[in-house]
Amino acid sequence: MELSGGEILVQCLKDEGVEYIFGYPGGAVLHIYDALFKQDAVKHILVRHEQGATHAADGYARATGKPGVVLVTSGPGATNAVTGIATAYMDSIPLVVFTGQVPLPVIGSDAFQEADIVGITRPCVKHNFLVKDVTKLAETVKKAFYIATTGRPGPVLVDIPKSLTDPAIRIPYEYPQSVSIRSYNPSVKGHRWQIRKAVDLLATARRPVIYSGGGVVLSNAAEGLTELARFLDFPVTNTLMGLGAFPASDRRFIGMLGMHGTYEANMAMHDCDVLLAVGARFDDRVTGKISEFCPTAKIIHIDVDPASISKTVRVDIPIVGDVGQVLADMLEMLKAGDKAVQREAPAAWWEQIDRWRSVQCLNYDSASDKIKPQYVIEQLWQVTRGDAYVTSDVGQHQMWAAQFYKFDRPRRWINSGGLGTMGFGLPAAIGVKLAFPEADVACVTGEASIQMCIQELATALQYRTPVKIVNLNNGYMGMVRQWQEFLYESRYSHSYLETLPDFVKLAESYGHVGLRISKPAEVRGALEEAFRLRDRTVFLDFLTDPTENVYPMIEAGKAHHDMRLAPGVSPDTELA
């Protein structure tokens, strides 16, 4: 079979089993778009801005576990995609991004729409390639998918000069069955001796905590984690990226930890004697002050990326390997019962945790006549029976969604944790909805974030992806306003959005349904109506209390037990 470069790329995608490609055409990729036009196996989703393409592919990848695929043109097309690539990189999401490039002979001459995208993205991709020979194209695509999806996943960019896709040049095509890269051999099996040591330590723990992160989701290890935690009867706290990896409805779940984590999770971290860190990376938003992080704990850390281990916090028992495999090995050893699990001590620990829990750190003023954002999320959880895919943007609304939507399953909570990218939520929701057309998909956002990728409302109409946009509209960049209130004596420097569009009319002009909700009593009904309109995208503009803050809060650089609690919530001083 002889194909042109453009046809080869499309054929590679078919052979790779790619369902959707998110993109935007332009000069350097026109040959490829022509090849796309002549087939219908790979469905192209036309976004309205290249950032949206990367976020949509990212949302698709997070929800399905399959790689997200993007196609954009050279120069500005490629640079617009950078924010989305960096977002995926920080959260270890498998993306394969194809960028057009100016023809090989003119590379380096400052040609029209030329940008050194391989150079620009080098620090925010797992790997990237500039293909210089069309006979290497298929092999490079295979490598890109292999690298993106194995080990610690991440985005891989493939830059394709226009001259390689010239329809006049046809070469024999064969997609490689497998690929081996001598310099890349991700280890999956944890060291047996290290696992043994970890199991022995877990068995004798008196005040254990399991701290699990996005790695558990990425490795599809939620079941293994849940089984281990239940077998040991250990408390589990999830990072922002790990929510859903352990069921929030299980009594062993003590909530999210870190800057806006629960009182019980952060106190338990501070007082624990054995910490089992699973697929988590000791991010600064989680650890707070490093020198006071888990001061009395022996730390076990399971991660597929050796560079994540002892990067910020020195650990006692490192285990490099795929989280799912290592957890299975651990469980097997524990069940073999060589070392009996000490059960009396954790009982006292549970009593302590339950006392911390009784502080009810997430309480808010539910009698207020203003719409409390927390209430909206609680109602969203109820209306969707806790079973929706929830994407979010970045800020207060993101934290409230993380705190109040109780995720029982992995891959349901889809947000930009590492990079903290405003504008992520809407395109990500479109990607999720394409993957799961029958599922409820909500995008929890704020009036500031949503405007960063609002143009994708048009994409949502074109591809009939009826997502529900839950806009917690308080007129402010809420998290900025909160920091300014706490740390800058309420000097609200440029965090108030004086002019906002009429979101209801805006939604309508994009062909969607818009609803404005200004009273607490209307919240439930509006959400029910939105989800009843199964085939419509609904923009729910909730006018919420502009003074509400996210609690608890550990200010940057403070320790876990140094939390700012909500007004009216008092710490358990007797036990502190």
Add this chain to the structure above:
Amino acid sequence: MRHIISILIENESGALSRVAGLFSARGYNIESLTVAPTQDPSLSRMTLVTLGSDDIIEQITKQLNKLIDVVKLIDISESSHIERELMLVKVRAVNGLREEVKRLTDIFRGNILDVTASTYVVEVTGEKSKLDAFIQTVGEDNIIEVVRSGATGILRGERGLSL
């Protein structure tokens, strides 16, 4: 602590900038960096001299290993090794200095590669400290130009860095 890290890396365009970019992005020090193809033209060997605490060096080696183009690496300064650097020095050679520099070059087991009425070009190889000592001994005032290759190194004995 000063560490010498030897790296086998795919001989591909962009590989060097991946390494250099890693160091600047993560704020690590590079004292020197040399790179050239090996006897296997698909591989380059890089010698990177860096400064840092044990924790930093551990992160540097892990982060380097994470680069897809890095095939293998070793911190040769952790074992018995040989370090060499090449230096070319253009020295003012007039009056009494002509004889003095010639004598110092012999002591440092260097070679004079170029002679003019007023200058020598001297070649010296050795460890960093030896080259530093030569410059100091000749005297900075007498030196017109210095070019140093940066350190390269190899492990002693059977052990080594190869595929």
